[in-house]
Amino acid sequence: MRPGTMYDQGEVVLIPFPYSDLSENKKRPALIISNGLINQSEDRICCLITRNFRKGDLPIKTNNFQTGKLPFKSFVRPQRIFTIHNAIIKKKLCKINGEFHREVISKLNEYIELNENN
Secondary structure, three states: OOOOOOOOOOOOEEEEEEEEOOOOOOEEEEEEEEHHHHHOOEEEEEEEOOOOOOOOOOOHHHEEEOOOOOOEEEEEEEEEEEEEHHHHEEEEEEEEEHHHHHHHHHHHHHHHHHOOOO
């Protein structure tokens, strides 16, 4: 991250994403889902963005972007969340609109809401 650069909720950023054996990484987009309470720190909570659809993924449509766009058809994977430090963010790619962000959070809530059967 460049000194002084801030990244906000709803932004799609480019990050180095490690292979499972941690031997290498590749640059991948991620959606920042954390709000200002977390974003005051140097960490961001993100969801994976991928080109390969799996059940539960949300397609990012052209009208879901507030600014910019991604160069390929993409899907947010709300069940794949992780925390990253600002320092590893390479750059901001674009930003999604509030309506789509709410859809992502709603889908994430389905995965983490309390199961009354337990």
